Amino acid sequence: MVSGQEKTPVAPARAPGLDNRSATAAGNPKIAPKNAKRHCAGVRYIVTPSAGDPFRVSVSGRIRWTLDRLRASGPKGCTPITDPAPRWSAYVHSLRELGVEIETITEPHGGDFAGHHARYVLRSKVQEGGAE
Secondary structure (H helix, E strand, O other): OOOOOOOOOOOOOOOOOOOOOOOOOOOOOOOOOOOOOOOOOOEEEEEEOOOOOOEEEEEOHHHHHHHHHHHHHHHHOEOOOOOOOOOHHHHHHHHHHHOOOEEEEEEEEOOOOOEEEEEEEEOOEEEEOOOO
């Protein structure tokens, strides 16, 4: 060891049974690139808000499913009870972040697990398309 240089610290011993599960961020060549077939840009829609100019959005996956369900339901809206999905509020939140106007109406429901649920109503006009 040369004077003035510090020794590189040694990593602590791993707990028994963990084998080689940890990884270091530096120099890790095992990070896979995005698969173009799976990570598509999505379907394009033209959104016309109640106030303002129309704009385009591209959505895919569950966000697209949610937007299509809201469009199909019209003014009556959708609920997690009538259109089951695991994370309705998250999907609606993502659409709102894109600028899509969606109203949330809280409704009571009975049954064994009485309480309240949300009804989501699309307030923006949304059309599929929007090619450039």
